[in-house]
Amino acid sequence: MEMLRRDLYKKIKDTLLTAGFSLIDVREIYKITSGKNIFDTDFDELADILEIETAKELTEKRMSGYPIQYICGSWPFLDFELEVNENVLIPRPETESVADCAIEIIKKFHMKRNINVVDLCSGSGCIAIAISREIEDASVTAVEISIGAYEILTRNIKQLAPKVIPVLDDIFQYLETIEDSCLDMIVSNPPYVSLNDYSALQKELHYEPRIALCDEGDGLNYYRKISKKFKRKLKRQGHIVFEVGDNMSDDVGSILKEDGYKDIETIKDGFLNPRIVIAVND
Ligand SMILES: C[S@@+](CC[C@H](N)C(=O)[O-])C[C@H]1O[C@@H](n2cnc3c(N)ncnc32)[C@H](O)[C@@H]1O
CATH class of the missing domain: 1.10.8 (Helicase, Ruva Protein; domain 3)
Incomplete structure:
Protein backbone atom coordinates (compact mmCIF):
# COMPACT_ATOMS: atom_id res chain seq x y z
CA MET A 1 0.00 0.00 0.00
CA GLY A 65 -1.96 1.83 27.37
CA TYR A 66 1.74 0.97 27.05
CA PRO A 67 3.66 4.09 28.22
CA ILE A 68 5.12 6.34 25.53
CA GLN A 69 8.34 6.62 27.58
CA TYR A 70 8.97 2.87 27.29
CA ILE A 71 8.16 2.97 23.56
CA CYS A 72 10.78 5.70 23.13
CA GLY A 73 13.34 3.96 25.38
CA SER A 74 14.52 7.29 26.77
CA TRP A 75 12.93 10.31 28.39
CA PRO A 76 14.08 13.80 29.37
CA PHE A 77 14.76 14.71 32.98
CA LEU A 78 15.83 18.30 33.70
CA ASP A 79 18.50 19.02 31.06
CA PHE A 80 19.44 15.45 30.20
CA GLU A 81 17.93 12.33 28.63
CA LEU A 82 17.70 9.09 30.63
CA GLU A 83 17.49 5.59 29.21
CA VAL A 84 14.32 3.91 30.50
CA ASN A 85 12.68 0.53 30.15
CA GLU A 86 10.10 -1.56 31.99
CA ASN A 87 12.57 -2.21 34.82
CA VAL A 88 12.59 1.40 36.00
CA LEU A 89 10.05 3.92 37.14
CA ILE A 90 9.44 6.55 34.47
CA PRO A 91 11.05 9.76 35.75
CA ARG A 92 8.36 12.23 36.80
CA PRO A 93 8.26 16.06 36.74
CA GLU A 94 7.74 16.15 40.55
CA THR A 95 11.02 14.26 40.92
CA GLU A 96 12.74 17.03 38.95
CA SER A 97 11.57 19.35 41.75
CA VAL A 98 13.03 16.94 44.33
CA ALA A 99 16.40 16.96 42.55
CA ASP A 100 16.29 20.77 42.23
CA CYS A 101 15.45 21.08 45.92
CA ALA A 102 18.32 18.78 46.95
CA ILE A 103 20.75 20.76 44.77
CA GLU A 104 19.53 24.05 46.24
CA ILE A 105 20.02 22.75 49.80
CA ILE A 106 23.53 21.53 49.00
CA LYS A 107 24.42 24.92 47.50
CA LYS A 108 23.03 26.72 50.53
CA PHE A 109 24.27 24.53 53.39
CA HIS A 110 26.89 22.06 52.22
CA MET A 111 29.16 23.82 49.78
CA LYS A 112 32.36 22.34 51.06
CA ARG A 113 34.56 19.85 49.25
CA ASN A 114 33.75 16.16 49.14
CA ILE A 115 30.25 16.17 50.49
CA ASN A 116 28.66 12.78 50.78
CA VAL A 117 25.20 12.24 49.30
CA VAL A 118 23.21 9.03 48.98
CA ASP A 119 20.19 8.52 46.73
CA LEU A 120 18.19 5.65 48.22
CA CYS A 121 15.96 3.70 45.80
CA SER A 122 17.66 5.20 42.79
CA GLY A 123 15.85 3.51 39.86
CA SER A 124 16.97 5.16 36.60
CA GLY A 125 19.36 7.29 38.68
CA CYS A 126 17.61 10.55 37.81
CA ILE A 127 18.13 12.23 41.21
CA ALA A 128 21.70 11.04 41.79
CA ILE A 129 22.73 11.99 38.25
CA ALA A 130 21.13 15.45 38.49
CA ILE A 131 23.00 16.16 41.74
CA SER A 132 26.34 14.88 40.47
CA ARG A 133 26.10 16.93 37.25
CA GLU A 134 25.39 20.10 39.20
CA ILE A 135 27.68 19.65 42.23
CA GLU A 136 30.89 18.39 40.70
CA ASP A 137 32.74 17.85 43.97
CA ALA A 138 30.01 15.77 45.59
CA SER A 139 30.45 12.07 46.17
CA VAL A 140 27.05 10.68 45.18
CA THR A 141 26.05 7.05 45.76
CA ALA A 142 22.97 5.55 44.12
CA VAL A 143 21.49 2.45 45.79
CA GLU A 144 19.05 0.19 43.95
CA ILE A 145 17.80 -3.32 44.71
CA SER A 146 16.43 -4.47 41.34
CA ILE A 147 18.96 -6.03 38.97
CA GLY A 148 17.02 -4.86 35.91
CA ALA A 149 16.88 -1.30 37.22
CA TYR A 150 20.54 -1.46 38.23
CA GLU A 151 21.53 -2.24 34.63
CA ILE A 152 19.76 0.90 33.42
CA LEU A 153 21.13 2.88 36.39
CA THR A 154 24.73 1.96 35.55
CA ARG A 155 24.26 2.74 31.85
CA ASN A 156 22.74 6.14 32.67
CA ILE A 157 25.56 6.89 35.09
CA LYS A 158 28.18 5.98 32.50
CA GLN A 159 26.57 8.23 29.91
CA LEU A 160 25.60 11.16 32.07
CA ALA A 161 27.48 11.37 35.37
CA PRO A 162 30.35 8.86 35.60
CA LYS A 163 31.32 9.95 39.11
CA VAL A 164 28.13 8.55 40.67
CA ILE A 165 28.80 5.30 42.54
CA PRO A 166 26.12 2.69 41.80
CA VAL A 167 25.37 0.08 44.48
CA LEU A 168 23.21 -2.99 43.86
CA ASP A 169 21.74 -3.66 47.29
CA ASP A 170 18.73 -3.47 49.55
CA ILE A 171 19.01 -0.02 51.15
CA PHE A 172 18.63 -1.59 54.61
CA GLN A 173 21.57 -3.94 53.94
CA TYR A 174 23.60 -1.11 52.46
CA LEU A 175 22.96 0.76 55.71
CA GLU A 176 25.11 -1.77 57.55
CA THR A 177 28.05 -1.19 55.18
CA ILE A 178 28.56 2.52 55.86
CA GLU A 179 29.89 4.33 58.90
CA ASP A 180 27.78 6.33 61.30
CA SER A 181 27.64 10.11 60.75
CA CYS A 182 29.10 9.88 57.25
CA LEU A 183 26.33 11.44 55.13
CA ASP A 184 25.67 15.12 54.42
CA MET A 185 22.44 14.31 52.62
CA ILE A 186 20.02 11.45 52.11
CA VAL A 187 17.63 11.91 49.21
CA SER A 188 14.98 9.39 48.34
CA ASN A 189 11.91 8.83 46.22
CA PRO A 190 10.92 5.46 47.69
CA PRO A 191 7.92 3.31 46.73
CA TYR A 192 4.93 4.96 48.41
CA VAL A 193 1.75 3.51 46.91
CA SER A 194 -0.16 1.58 49.55
CA LEU A 195 -1.35 -1.97 48.98
CA ASN A 196 -4.95 -0.71 48.92
CA ASP A 197 -4.24 2.00 46.35
CA TYR A 198 -2.07 -0.21 44.16
CA SER A 199 -4.89 -2.34 42.78
CA ALA A 200 -6.90 0.79 41.96
CA LEU A 201 -4.09 2.47 40.01
CA GLN A 202 -4.79 3.31 36.37
CA LYS A 203 -3.87 0.54 33.94
CA GLU A 204 -0.89 2.41 32.47
CA LEU A 205 0.91 2.45 35.83
CA HIS A 206 0.85 -1.35 35.99
CA TYR A 207 3.48 -1.45 33.22
CA GLU A 208 5.92 0.07 35.72
CA PRO A 209 7.62 -2.29 38.20
CA ARG A 210 5.49 -3.05 41.24
CA ILE A 211 8.59 -2.84 43.45
CA ALA A 212 9.07 0.77 42.31
CA LEU A 213 5.55 1.82 43.22
CA CYS A 214 4.06 -0.25 46.00
CA ASP A 215 5.43 -0.41 49.55
CA GLU A 216 3.25 -3.50 50.27
CA GLY A 217 1.86 -1.69 53.31
CA ASP A 218 0.13 1.59 54.10
CA GLY A 219 2.37 3.70 51.82
CA LEU A 220 4.54 5.01 54.67
CA ASN A 221 6.71 1.93 55.29
CA TYR A 222 9.84 3.21 53.57
CA TYR A 223 9.60 6.66 55.17
CA ARG A 224 9.32 5.11 58.66
CA LYS A 225 12.25 2.76 58.11
CA ILE A 226 14.55 5.22 56.31
CA SER A 227 13.84 7.97 58.83
CA LYS A 228 14.58 5.74 61.81
CA LYS A 229 17.40 3.55 60.52
CA PHE A 230 19.39 6.08 58.51
CA LYS A 231 19.31 8.87 61.11
CA ARG A 232 22.56 7.77 62.69
CA LYS A 233 24.22 7.73 59.28
CA LEU A 234 23.56 11.44 58.77
CA LYS A 235 26.03 13.98 60.08
CA ARG A 236 24.66 16.57 62.51
CA GLN A 237 23.06 19.30 60.38
CA GLY A 238 22.83 16.78 57.53
CA HIS A 239 19.65 16.91 55.42
CA ILE A 240 17.07 14.32 54.47
CA VAL A 241 15.00 15.04 51.36
CA PHE A 242 11.98 12.87 50.56
CA GLU A 243 9.64 12.83 47.62
CA VAL A 244 6.22 12.00 49.06
CA GLY A 245 2.91 10.92 47.57
CA ASP A 246 -0.20 13.10 47.35
CA ASN A 247 -1.52 13.97 50.83
CA MET A 248 1.42 12.32 52.57
CA SER A 249 3.47 15.33 53.60
CA ASP A 250 1.86 15.70 57.05
CA ASP A 251 2.33 12.01 57.88
CA VAL A 252 5.93 11.99 56.69
CA GLY A 253 6.58 15.21 58.62
CA SER A 254 5.20 13.57 61.79
CA ILE A 255 7.40 10.51 61.30
CA LEU A 256 10.49 12.72 61.00
CA LYS A 257 9.45 14.74 64.05
CA GLU A 258 8.96 11.62 66.15
CA ASP A 259 12.42 10.44 65.14
CA GLY A 260 13.98 13.67 66.38
CA TYR A 261 14.71 15.56 63.16
CA LYS A 262 14.38 19.35 63.19
CA ASP A 263 13.49 22.11 60.70
CA ILE A 264 10.92 19.88 59.02
CA GLU A 265 9.46 21.58 55.99
CA THR A 266 7.09 20.71 53.18
CA ILE A 267 7.98 22.09 49.78
CA LYS A 268 5.76 22.32 46.72
CA ASP A 269 6.71 20.86 43.37
CA GLY A 270 6.42 22.69 40.04
CA PHE A 271 2.65 22.06 40.00
CA LEU A 272 2.38 23.60 43.50
CA ASN A 273 1.59 20.24 45.11
CA PRO A 274 3.21 19.49 48.49
CA ARG A 275 5.39 16.62 47.25
CA ILE A 276 8.73 17.21 48.99
CA VAL A 277 9.51 16.93 52.71
CA ILE A 278 12.87 18.00 54.04
CA ALA A 279 14.39 17.83 57.52
CA VAL A 280 17.68 18.31 59.31
CA ASN A 281 19.43 15.87 61.63
CA ASP A 282 19.65 17.41 65.08
C1 LIG B 1 9.65 5.14 43.31
S1 LIG B 1 11.01 4.35 42.48
C2 LIG B 1 12.09 5.74 42.35
C3 LIG B 1 13.10 5.65 41.29
C4 LIG B 1 13.87 6.95 41.05
N1 LIG B 1 14.55 7.39 42.25
C5 LIG B 1 12.94 8.03 40.58
O1 LIG B 1 12.69 8.98 41.34
O2 LIG B 1 12.45 7.94 39.45
C6 LIG B 1 11.67 3.36 43.78
C7 LIG B 1 12.89 2.51 43.40
O3 LIG B 1 13.32 1.86 44.60
C8 LIG B 1 13.73 0.54 44.32
N2 LIG B 1 13.61 -0.20 45.60
C9 LIG B 1 12.50 -0.68 46.21
N3 LIG B 1 12.81 -1.23 47.39
C10 LIG B 1 14.15 -1.09 47.56
C11 LIG B 1 15.06 -1.47 48.57
N4 LIG B 1 14.64 -2.09 49.69
N5 LIG B 1 16.36 -1.18 48.42
C12 LIG B 1 16.81 -0.54 47.29
N6 LIG B 1 15.98 -0.15 46.28
C13 LIG B 1 14.67 -0.42 46.41
C14 LIG B 1 12.81 0.09 43.22
O4 LIG B 1 13.35 -0.98 42.48
C15 LIG B 1 12.68 1.39 42.41
O5 LIG B 1 13.67 1.44 41.41
Missing part, protein backbone atom coordinates in the same frame (compact mmCIF):
# COMPACT_ATOMS: atom_id res chain seq x y z
CA GLU A 2 1.41 3.40 -0.99
CA MET A 3 1.06 6.30 1.36
CA LEU A 4 2.52 9.79 1.57
CA ARG A 5 4.30 10.65 4.81
CA ARG A 6 1.68 13.40 5.24
CA ASP A 7 -1.09 10.79 5.23
CA LEU A 8 0.85 8.46 7.52
CA TYR A 9 1.35 11.26 10.05
CA LYS A 10 -2.32 12.21 9.79
CA LYS A 11 -3.36 8.61 10.34
CA ILE A 12 -1.26 8.30 13.53
CA LYS A 13 -2.54 11.67 14.71
CA ASP A 14 -6.23 11.03 14.03
CA THR A 15 -6.09 7.59 15.65
CA LEU A 16 -4.31 8.67 18.82
CA LEU A 17 -6.01 12.04 19.35
CA THR A 18 -9.46 10.54 18.81
CA ALA A 19 -8.63 7.92 21.46
CA GLY A 20 -7.66 10.67 23.93
CA PHE A 21 -3.86 10.50 23.61
CA SER A 22 -1.70 13.59 23.26
CA LEU A 23 0.22 15.29 20.49
CA ILE A 24 3.41 14.28 22.32
CA ASP A 25 2.44 10.62 21.76
CA VAL A 26 1.80 11.33 18.07
CA ARG A 27 5.09 13.12 17.52
CA GLU A 28 7.18 10.59 19.42
CA ILE A 29 5.66 7.66 17.55
CA TYR A 30 6.12 9.44 14.23
CA LYS A 31 9.75 10.17 15.14
CA ILE A 32 10.52 6.51 15.87
CA THR A 33 8.60 5.41 12.78
CA SER A 34 10.36 7.68 10.29
CA GLY A 35 13.59 8.44 12.15
CA LYS A 36 12.82 12.15 11.79
CA ASN A 37 10.82 14.71 13.68
CA ILE A 38 7.98 16.41 11.83
CA PHE A 39 9.98 19.58 11.21
CA ASP A 40 12.63 17.69 9.22
CA THR A 41 10.16 15.61 7.25
CA ASP A 42 9.36 15.99 3.57
CA PHE A 43 5.66 15.23 3.81
CA ASP A 44 5.37 14.86 0.02
CA GLU A 45 7.63 11.76 0.04
CA LEU A 46 6.24 8.27 0.06
CA ALA A 47 6.54 6.36 3.33
CA ASP A 48 8.10 2.94 2.92
CA ILE A 49 6.38 -0.25 3.97
CA LEU A 50 8.48 -0.62 7.13
CA GLU A 51 7.47 2.85 8.28
CA ILE A 52 3.83 2.10 7.71
CA GLU A 53 4.03 -1.20 9.59
CA THR A 54 6.03 0.30 12.49
CA ALA A 55 3.56 3.17 12.77
CA LYS A 56 0.67 0.70 12.97
CA GLU A 57 2.40 -1.48 15.54
CA LEU A 58 3.47 1.39 17.82
CA THR A 59 0.13 3.16 17.57
CA GLU A 60 -1.61 -0.04 18.62
CA LYS A 61 0.87 -0.55 21.46
CA ARG A 62 0.24 2.99 22.73
CA MET A 63 -3.54 2.52 22.37
CA SER A 64 -3.26 -0.51 24.65
Whole structure:
Protein backbone atom coordinates (compact mmCIF):
# COMPACT_ATOMS: atom_id res chain seq x y z
CA MET A 1 0.00 0.00 0.00
CA GLU A 2 1.41 3.40 -0.99
CA MET A 3 1.06 6.30 1.36
CA LEU A 4 2.52 9.79 1.57
CA ARG A 5 4.30 10.65 4.81
CA ARG A 6 1.68 13.40 5.24
CA ASP A 7 -1.09 10.79 5.23
CA LEU A 8 0.85 8.46 7.52
CA TYR A 9 1.35 11.26 10.05
CA LYS A 10 -2.32 12.21 9.79
CA LYS A 11 -3.36 8.61 10.34
CA ILE A 12 -1.26 8.30 13.53
CA LYS A 13 -2.54 11.67 14.71
CA ASP A 14 -6.23 11.03 14.03
CA THR A 15 -6.09 7.59 15.65
CA LEU A 16 -4.31 8.67 18.82
CA LEU A 17 -6.01 12.04 19.35
CA THR A 18 -9.46 10.54 18.81
CA ALA A 19 -8.63 7.92 21.46
CA GLY A 20 -7.66 10.67 23.93
CA PHE A 21 -3.86 10.50 23.61
CA SER A 22 -1.70 13.59 23.26
CA LEU A 23 0.22 15.29 20.49
CA ILE A 24 3.41 14.28 22.32
CA ASP A 25 2.44 10.62 21.76
CA VAL A 26 1.80 11.33 18.07
CA ARG A 27 5.09 13.12 17.52
CA GLU A 28 7.18 10.59 19.42
CA ILE A 29 5.66 7.66 17.55
CA TYR A 30 6.12 9.44 14.23
CA LYS A 31 9.75 10.17 15.14
CA ILE A 32 10.52 6.51 15.87
CA THR A 33 8.60 5.41 12.78
CA SER A 34 10.36 7.68 10.29
CA GLY A 35 13.59 8.44 12.15
CA LYS A 36 12.82 12.15 11.79
CA ASN A 37 10.82 14.71 13.68
CA ILE A 38 7.98 16.41 11.83
CA PHE A 39 9.98 19.58 11.21
CA ASP A 40 12.63 17.69 9.22
CA THR A 41 10.16 15.61 7.25
CA ASP A 42 9.36 15.99 3.57
CA PHE A 43 5.66 15.23 3.81
CA ASP A 44 5.37 14.86 0.02
CA GLU A 45 7.63 11.76 0.04
CA LEU A 46 6.24 8.27 0.06
CA ALA A 47 6.54 6.36 3.33
CA ASP A 48 8.10 2.94 2.92
CA ILE A 49 6.38 -0.25 3.97
CA LEU A 50 8.48 -0.62 7.13
CA GLU A 51 7.47 2.85 8.28
CA ILE A 52 3.83 2.10 7.71
CA GLU A 53 4.03 -1.20 9.59
CA THR A 54 6.03 0.30 12.49
CA ALA A 55 3.56 3.17 12.77
CA LYS A 56 0.67 0.70 12.97
CA GLU A 57 2.40 -1.48 15.54
CA LEU A 58 3.47 1.39 17.82
CA THR A 59 0.13 3.16 17.57
CA GLU A 60 -1.61 -0.04 18.62
CA LYS A 61 0.87 -0.55 21.46
CA ARG A 62 0.24 2.99 22.73
CA MET A 63 -3.54 2.52 22.37
CA SER A 64 -3.26 -0.51 24.65
CA GLY A 65 -1.96 1.83 27.37
CA TYR A 66 1.74 0.97 27.05
CA PRO A 67 3.66 4.09 28.22
CA ILE A 68 5.12 6.34 25.53
CA GLN A 69 8.34 6.62 27.58
CA TYR A 70 8.97 2.87 27.29
CA ILE A 71 8.16 2.97 23.56
CA CYS A 72 10.78 5.70 23.13
CA GLY A 73 13.34 3.96 25.38
CA SER A 74 14.52 7.29 26.77
CA TRP A 75 12.93 10.31 28.39
CA PRO A 76 14.08 13.80 29.37
CA PHE A 77 14.76 14.71 32.98
CA LEU A 78 15.83 18.30 33.70
CA ASP A 79 18.50 19.02 31.06
CA PHE A 80 19.44 15.45 30.20
CA GLU A 81 17.93 12.33 28.63
CA LEU A 82 17.70 9.09 30.63
CA GLU A 83 17.49 5.59 29.21
CA VAL A 84 14.32 3.91 30.50
CA ASN A 85 12.68 0.53 30.15
CA GLU A 86 10.10 -1.56 31.99
CA ASN A 87 12.57 -2.21 34.82
CA VAL A 88 12.59 1.40 36.00
CA LEU A 89 10.05 3.92 37.14
CA ILE A 90 9.44 6.55 34.47
CA PRO A 91 11.05 9.76 35.75
CA ARG A 92 8.36 12.23 36.80
CA PRO A 93 8.26 16.06 36.74
CA GLU A 94 7.74 16.15 40.55
CA THR A 95 11.02 14.26 40.92
CA GLU A 96 12.74 17.03 38.95
CA SER A 97 11.57 19.35 41.75
CA VAL A 98 13.03 16.94 44.33
CA ALA A 99 16.40 16.96 42.55
CA ASP A 100 16.29 20.77 42.23
CA CYS A 101 15.45 21.08 45.92
CA ALA A 102 18.32 18.78 46.95
CA ILE A 103 20.75 20.76 44.77
CA GLU A 104 19.53 24.05 46.24
CA ILE A 105 20.02 22.75 49.80
CA ILE A 106 23.53 21.53 49.00
CA LYS A 107 24.42 24.92 47.50
CA LYS A 108 23.03 26.72 50.53
CA PHE A 109 24.27 24.53 53.39
CA HIS A 110 26.89 22.06 52.22
CA MET A 111 29.16 23.82 49.78
CA LYS A 112 32.36 22.34 51.06
CA ARG A 113 34.56 19.85 49.25
CA ASN A 114 33.75 16.16 49.14
CA ILE A 115 30.25 16.17 50.49
CA ASN A 116 28.66 12.78 50.78
CA VAL A 117 25.20 12.24 49.30
CA VAL A 118 23.21 9.03 48.98
CA ASP A 119 20.19 8.52 46.73
CA LEU A 120 18.19 5.65 48.22
CA CYS A 121 15.96 3.70 45.80
CA SER A 122 17.66 5.20 42.79
CA GLY A 123 15.85 3.51 39.86
CA SER A 124 16.97 5.16 36.60
CA GLY A 125 19.36 7.29 38.68
CA CYS A 126 17.61 10.55 37.81
CA ILE A 127 18.13 12.23 41.21
CA ALA A 128 21.70 11.04 41.79
CA ILE A 129 22.73 11.99 38.25
CA ALA A 130 21.13 15.45 38.49
CA ILE A 131 23.00 16.16 41.74
CA SER A 132 26.34 14.88 40.47
CA ARG A 133 26.10 16.93 37.25
CA GLU A 134 25.39 20.10 39.20
CA ILE A 135 27.68 19.65 42.23
CA GLU A 136 30.89 18.39 40.70
CA ASP A 137 32.74 17.85 43.97
CA ALA A 138 30.01 15.77 45.59
CA SER A 139 30.45 12.07 46.17
CA VAL A 140 27.05 10.68 45.18
CA THR A 141 26.05 7.05 45.76
CA ALA A 142 22.97 5.55 44.12
CA VAL A 143 21.49 2.45 45.79
CA GLU A 144 19.05 0.19 43.95
CA ILE A 145 17.80 -3.32 44.71
CA SER A 146 16.43 -4.47 41.34
CA ILE A 147 18.96 -6.03 38.97
CA GLY A 148 17.02 -4.86 35.91
CA ALA A 149 16.88 -1.30 37.22
CA TYR A 150 20.54 -1.46 38.23
CA GLU A 151 21.53 -2.24 34.63
CA ILE A 152 19.76 0.90 33.42
CA LEU A 153 21.13 2.88 36.39
CA THR A 154 24.73 1.96 35.55
CA ARG A 155 24.26 2.74 31.85
CA ASN A 156 22.74 6.14 32.67
CA ILE A 157 25.56 6.89 35.09
CA LYS A 158 28.18 5.98 32.50
CA GLN A 159 26.57 8.23 29.91
CA LEU A 160 25.60 11.16 32.07
CA ALA A 161 27.48 11.37 35.37
CA PRO A 162 30.35 8.86 35.60
CA LYS A 163 31.32 9.95 39.11
CA VAL A 164 28.13 8.55 40.67
CA ILE A 165 28.80 5.30 42.54
CA PRO A 166 26.12 2.69 41.80
CA VAL A 167 25.37 0.08 44.48
CA LEU A 168 23.21 -2.99 43.86
CA ASP A 169 21.74 -3.66 47.29
CA ASP A 170 18.73 -3.47 49.55
CA ILE A 171 19.01 -0.02 51.15
CA PHE A 172 18.63 -1.59 54.61
CA GLN A 173 21.57 -3.94 53.94
CA TYR A 174 23.60 -1.11 52.46
CA LEU A 175 22.96 0.76 55.71
CA GLU A 176 25.11 -1.77 57.55
CA THR A 177 28.05 -1.19 55.18
CA ILE A 178 28.56 2.52 55.86
CA GLU A 179 29.89 4.33 58.90
CA ASP A 180 27.78 6.33 61.30
CA SER A 181 27.64 10.11 60.75
CA CYS A 182 29.10 9.88 57.25
CA LEU A 183 26.33 11.44 55.13
CA ASP A 184 25.67 15.12 54.42
CA MET A 185 22.44 14.31 52.62
CA ILE A 186 20.02 11.45 52.11
CA VAL A 187 17.63 11.91 49.21
CA SER A 188 14.98 9.39 48.34
CA ASN A 189 11.91 8.83 46.22
CA PRO A 190 10.92 5.46 47.69
CA PRO A 191 7.92 3.31 46.73
CA TYR A 192 4.93 4.96 48.41
CA VAL A 193 1.75 3.51 46.91
CA SER A 194 -0.16 1.58 49.55
CA LEU A 195 -1.35 -1.97 48.98
CA ASN A 196 -4.95 -0.71 48.92
CA ASP A 197 -4.24 2.00 46.35
CA TYR A 198 -2.07 -0.21 44.16
CA SER A 199 -4.89 -2.34 42.78
CA ALA A 200 -6.90 0.79 41.96
CA LEU A 201 -4.09 2.47 40.01
CA GLN A 202 -4.79 3.31 36.37
CA LYS A 203 -3.87 0.54 33.94
CA GLU A 204 -0.89 2.41 32.47
CA LEU A 205 0.91 2.45 35.83
CA HIS A 206 0.85 -1.35 35.99
CA TYR A 207 3.48 -1.45 33.22
CA GLU A 208 5.92 0.07 35.72
CA PRO A 209 7.62 -2.29 38.20
CA ARG A 210 5.49 -3.05 41.24
CA ILE A 211 8.59 -2.84 43.45
CA ALA A 212 9.07 0.77 42.31
CA LEU A 213 5.55 1.82 43.22
CA CYS A 214 4.06 -0.25 46.00
CA ASP A 215 5.43 -0.41 49.55
CA GLU A 216 3.25 -3.50 50.27
CA GLY A 217 1.86 -1.69 53.31
CA ASP A 218 0.13 1.59 54.10
CA GLY A 219 2.37 3.70 51.82
CA LEU A 220 4.54 5.01 54.67
CA ASN A 221 6.71 1.93 55.29
CA TYR A 222 9.84 3.21 53.57
CA TYR A 223 9.60 6.66 55.17
CA ARG A 224 9.32 5.11 58.66
CA LYS A 225 12.25 2.76 58.11
CA ILE A 226 14.55 5.22 56.31
CA SER A 227 13.84 7.97 58.83
CA LYS A 228 14.58 5.74 61.81
CA LYS A 229 17.40 3.55 60.52
CA PHE A 230 19.39 6.08 58.51
CA LYS A 231 19.31 8.87 61.11
CA ARG A 232 22.56 7.77 62.69
CA LYS A 233 24.22 7.73 59.28
CA LEU A 234 23.56 11.44 58.77
CA LYS A 235 26.03 13.98 60.08
CA ARG A 236 24.66 16.57 62.51
CA GLN A 237 23.06 19.30 60.38
CA GLY A 238 22.83 16.78 57.53
CA HIS A 239 19.65 16.91 55.42
CA ILE A 240 17.07 14.32 54.47
CA VAL A 241 15.00 15.04 51.36
CA PHE A 242 11.98 12.87 50.56
CA GLU A 243 9.64 12.83 47.62
CA VAL A 244 6.22 12.00 49.06
CA GLY A 245 2.91 10.92 47.57
CA ASP A 246 -0.20 13.10 47.35
CA ASN A 247 -1.52 13.97 50.83
CA MET A 248 1.42 12.32 52.57
CA SER A 249 3.47 15.33 53.60
CA ASP A 250 1.86 15.70 57.05
CA ASP A 251 2.33 12.01 57.88
CA VAL A 252 5.93 11.99 56.69
CA GLY A 253 6.58 15.21 58.62
CA SER A 254 5.20 13.57 61.79
CA ILE A 255 7.40 10.51 61.30
CA LEU A 256 10.49 12.72 61.00
CA LYS A 257 9.45 14.74 64.05
CA GLU A 258 8.96 11.62 66.15
CA ASP A 259 12.42 10.44 65.14
CA GLY A 260 13.98 13.67 66.38
CA TYR A 261 14.71 15.56 63.16
CA LYS A 262 14.38 19.35 63.19
CA ASP A 263 13.49 22.11 60.70
CA ILE A 264 10.92 19.88 59.02
CA GLU A 265 9.46 21.58 55.99
CA THR A 266 7.09 20.71 53.18
CA ILE A 267 7.98 22.09 49.78
CA LYS A 268 5.76 22.32 46.72
CA ASP A 269 6.71 20.86 43.37
CA GLY A 270 6.42 22.69 40.04
CA PHE A 271 2.65 22.06 40.00
CA LEU A 272 2.38 23.60 43.50
CA ASN A 273 1.59 20.24 45.11
CA PRO A 274 3.21 19.49 48.49
CA ARG A 275 5.39 16.62 47.25
CA ILE A 276 8.73 17.21 48.99
CA VAL A 277 9.51 16.93 52.71
CA ILE A 278 12.87 18.00 54.04
CA ALA A 279 14.39 17.83 57.52
CA VAL A 280 17.68 18.31 59.31
CA ASN A 281 19.43 15.87 61.63
CA ASP A 282 19.65 17.41 65.08
C1 LIG B 1 9.65 5.14 43.31
S1 LIG B 1 11.01 4.35 42.48
C2 LIG B 1 12.09 5.74 42.35
C3 LIG B 1 13.10 5.65 41.29
C4 LIG B 1 13.87 6.95 41.05
N1 LIG B 1 14.55 7.39 42.25
C5 LIG B 1 12.94 8.03 40.58
O1 LIG B 1 12.69 8.98 41.34
O2 LIG B 1 12.45 7.94 39.45
C6 LIG B 1 11.67 3.36 43.78
C7 LIG B 1 12.89 2.51 43.40
O3 LIG B 1 13.32 1.86 44.60
C8 LIG B 1 13.73 0.54 44.32
N2 LIG B 1 13.61 -0.20 45.60
C9 LIG B 1 12.50 -0.68 46.21
N3 LIG B 1 12.81 -1.23 47.39
C10 LIG B 1 14.15 -1.09 47.56
C11 LIG B 1 15.06 -1.47 48.57
N4 LIG B 1 14.64 -2.09 49.69
N5 LIG B 1 16.36 -1.18 48.42
C12 LIG B 1 16.81 -0.54 47.29
N6 LIG B 1 15.98 -0.15 46.28
C13 LIG B 1 14.67 -0.42 46.41
C14 LIG B 1 12.81 0.09 43.22
O4 LIG B 1 13.35 -0.98 42.48
C15 LIG B 1 12.68 1.39 42.41
O5 LIG B 1 13.67 1.44 41.41
